[in-house]
Amino acid sequence: MTAITQDTPVRRYSLRLSWPLVIGGVILFAGLLLAIVPELAAPYQPNAFDYKSILKPPSWAHPFGTDNFGRDMLSRVIYAYRVDMEIAVFATSFPFVFGTLIGALVGYYGGWAEAVLGRIVDALITFPLLVLVIAIVAILGPGLSNMYIAFGIIYWVFYARLIAGDMKVQRHLDYAAAGKVMGYSDLRIILRHLLPNVIVGGIVYWMTDMALAILIGSSLGYLGLGVQPPASEWGVLIAGGKNYMSTAWWITIFPGISIVLAGLGFSLFGDGLADLLRPRR
Amino acid sequence: MLYQPQTRDQGHPAHQLRVRNLTTTLPTSKGHMAAVSDVSFDVAPGEVLGLVGESGSGKSMTLRSILRLAPPRAVLSGSVQWGDEQLLTVPAGRLRALRGRDIAMIFQEPMTALNPVLSVHRQIDESLAVHTDLDARGRRTRAIELLDLVGIPAAASRVDDYPHQFSGGMRQRAMIAIALAPQPRLLLADEPTTALDVTIQDQILKLILDLRDRLGMSVIFVTHDLGVVAQTCDRVAVMYAGRIVETGAVSEVFRAPHHPYTRGLLGSVPQSGDERRPLLSIEGTPPALSAMPKGCAFHPRCTFRSVRCEVELPLLGDIGAHVAACFHQAEVMAANRGGA
Amino acid sequence: MAGLGYILRRVALMVPTLVVILVVTFVIVRSLPGDPASAMIGDRATDQDAARINAELGLDRSLPVQFIFFVERVFRGDLGTSFSIKLPVSEVIADRLPATLILTAMAAVFALLLAVPLAFLAAIKRNRVEDVAIRSAFQVGLSMPVFYTGLVLLTVLGAGLHWFPVGGYGDDLASHFYHLFLPALAIAVTLAAILMRSLRSAIITVLDAEYLDFARSKGLANRVIILRHVLRNAFISTVTLLGLHIGTVVGSAVITETVFAIPGIGRLMIDSIYARDYPMVQGLTLVLAVLVSVIFLATDLIQAALDPRIAR
Secondary structure, three states, X not given: OHHHHHHOOOOEOOOOOOHHHHHXXXXXXXXXXXXXXXXXXOOOOOOOOOOOOOOOOOOOOOOOOEOOOOOEHHHHHHHHHHHHHHHHHHHHHHHHHHXXXXXXXXXXXXXXXXXXXXXXXXXXXXXXXXXXXXXXXXXXXXXHHHHXXXXXXXXXXXXXXXXXXXXXXXXXOHHHHHHHHOOOOHHHHHHHHHHHHHHHHHHHHHHHHHHHHHHHHHHHHHHOOOOOOOOOXXXXXXXXXXXXXXXXXXXHHHHHHHHHHHHHXXXXXXXXXXXXXXXXX | OOOOOOOOOOOOHHHOXXXXXXXXXXXXXXXXXXXXXXXXXXXXXXXXXXXXXXXXXXXXXXXXXXXXXXXXXXXXXXXXXXXOEEOOOOOHHHHHHHEOXXXXXXXXXXXXXXXXXOOHHHHHHHHHHHHOOOOHHHHHHHHHHHHHHOXXXXXXXXXXXXXXXXXXXXXXXXXXXXXXXXOOOEEEEEXXXXXXOHHHHHHHHHHHXXXXXXXXXXXXXXXXXXXXXXXHOOEEEEEEOOEEEEEEEHHHHHHOOOOHHXXXXXXXXXXXXXXXXXXXXXXXXXXXXXXXXXXXXXXXXXXXXXXXXXXXXXXXXXXXXXXXXXXXXXXXXXXXXXXX | OOOHHHHHHHHHHHHHHHHHHHHHHHHHHHOOOOXXXXXXXXXXXXXXXXXXXXXXXXXXOOHHHHHHHHHHHXXXXXXXXXXXXXXXXXXXXXXXXXXXXXXXXXXXXXXXXXXXXHHHHHHHOOOOHHHHHHHHXXXXXXXXXXXXXXXXXXXHHHHHOOOOOOOOOOOOHHHHHHHHHHHHHHHHHHHHHHHHHHHHHHHHHHHHOHHHHHHXXXXXXXXXXXXXXXXXXXXXXXXXXXXXXXXXXXHXXXXXXXXXXXXXXXXXXXXXXXXXXXXXXXXXXXXXXXXXXXXXXXXXXXXXXXXXOOOO
């Protein structure tokens, strides 16, 4: 037992609280709060029409202004946090889990599976992914669940490739061989010994993937293929304001800033995480 | 086997290198640390000086400091005199003129030292273009001559090849050809044979010595391999933790080291054919830059140490002779005679 | 230089890819729900009409036979007739393709103009103020969805300052460039952000390389070193990267064309997917896939021309 633990790469996490990690963490935490309890922060109901206050610029009563139905933009943006954060997490969870498992197996066993995976990745990576997602959603019909399906079909491949690559390196290291010598089953070696070392890369990628999911989700929302109005989703909100850009810029600008903030939160946190978890021997 | 150098180039005083109190500090997260401390040595024209030490002893940084090729934020102080010019303070333009033309440098790993996307011809050509008046055709002819000189077969057909098309040993020869194109007077060789097979090592060493004779140049040979030093060098300077701890003629130093570290190094080289002697190995590892012991840097690992060694720094003395930086040289020499 | 052999081999490699593209396109489109007859004629379709149309389109034959017809027609340049626009697909695509091509090319150029010098600066001043500022700015650019960037540019520079027209395409080549400036810029922001990160890494690798030290030890001037040794090596990575991300550009183009109302194939794609216009979707997918493959080929060839390490 001791022989194996000694040879396993020791991951000493140096507590490097870098700026990206902190700033990203703060943004994400705030976003999480807003997503879980928007009622606490939003001053109005997101779908409350108020025909007396149509297209009003930002003011104390409506910090983000109102749209053409008199709905308070601040509340709509806050409620959209729930939707978009959901998109970020749900759209990427299946690809992460499924892709990691497949990648671990392919990376460990190699052979024809590796070649096949390589081909699939090559084919997919160059084709405009957005177009693929749009196509799938168009086939299945607009809506959130179909978007998740589209994501699931396509994005697992990238996790698989990443994990397979890392796994391939790890499987040649001494501690993997030591495991075999000890008579551990392949599955046990993969899951208990190799995967923990490899998963860090996957987690970091997951962070940036979530940022990407928000971008794609909002793009689909903008095109009317994702979340459907009158639900609050940043892309939908922006689409709602696109005809009023010159007259009521606040309808599009503020949701856009939220997208950028959320994306930044995920990427910064992911970068900081990568720095933090870089193994120090 | 000691090579007997042929006729020594009597040499122009302009081709003599005098290094005095060279100190190079590097910026680290804990402030500036000295990678090279107070290093002094001379290299006479035609002489081969071996700079020996473990990794991290500062020997490579010493070479780079001579040509001011240390990392951008390093601080160099002391004096590096080439002829009557002070290399550490000459203006950049003059330094560029000297680099390559007077002093050239070769590196350990030719695959990383040669630009992979330029042909060997180009890399020789650009040096010739800067340092000579030859026209394009003349430069090409010279390039082929150089490749021939370093022993690359079919030089004329290989001159347009790229680095990756040469084998390891040939690449190293190509790098030497490139460095020697302007016929420098001093060659700084940073572990040029470390990355090569033993048989090829031998060839490259012979080549360097041969070129030394033909071109009348001097060489500073940085290595951690005592065998190489014995084979090729006239004088040797042993470095530890950024300082020179012993210097002298190779035959003298190797026969009777004055410094415990040198003794340890020599004693840990297995000699075949001798009566069996216990291998001396030196316990411990060299100190990190940031954790330099007080007094003599070697004292934690030294079997001859005393209280004085822990607080006072021993100095080298007159670098012309065989000297060591140690308070207990007499004991070391006695131990030598004792045959242990 | 990469020999003719390499070029031929590379082109030959494209063939299986093209075959796969043909098959996949065919399968995808056949699985689109909805039935072509009613799509063409509308709800008034009678059974005879449906049967007639099915026979015309060859839909009453077995799938493999249909596939053969399909391939045959493709090679003749006949991509069918659009259901919604009632014109030959190839004609419509040919009409709309130039706009997208110009847009893509302009976006790539803008992205390079933005990314290369700034990546260089960031690499040289690594970890200093300039580097952090540049990376932060690009990080923000990366987090902005293309449609948002487009809308903002449209409003500020188009509707607001009237520096550029608000969408549309223009009539002649010069006004094409004028109209496509803002959309190309929108795409370029995202693309440049993606490129900058890798470029900066690549340039740092080059700057740290030992061959730079060797070059300096030969007494070469800084300018020479930068031009001949640094840029040339870094340029190779740039070309590769650009090719690799062509998918991103096309995807962004699809959205941007929608925002700016540009008559390109991106918008055409979305419209025809909505309208269940089989032949159009099929034709577009084919054209897009071939386009991407060709760009890939071009990138590979350029890279081979520049980098002597690639097999001859």
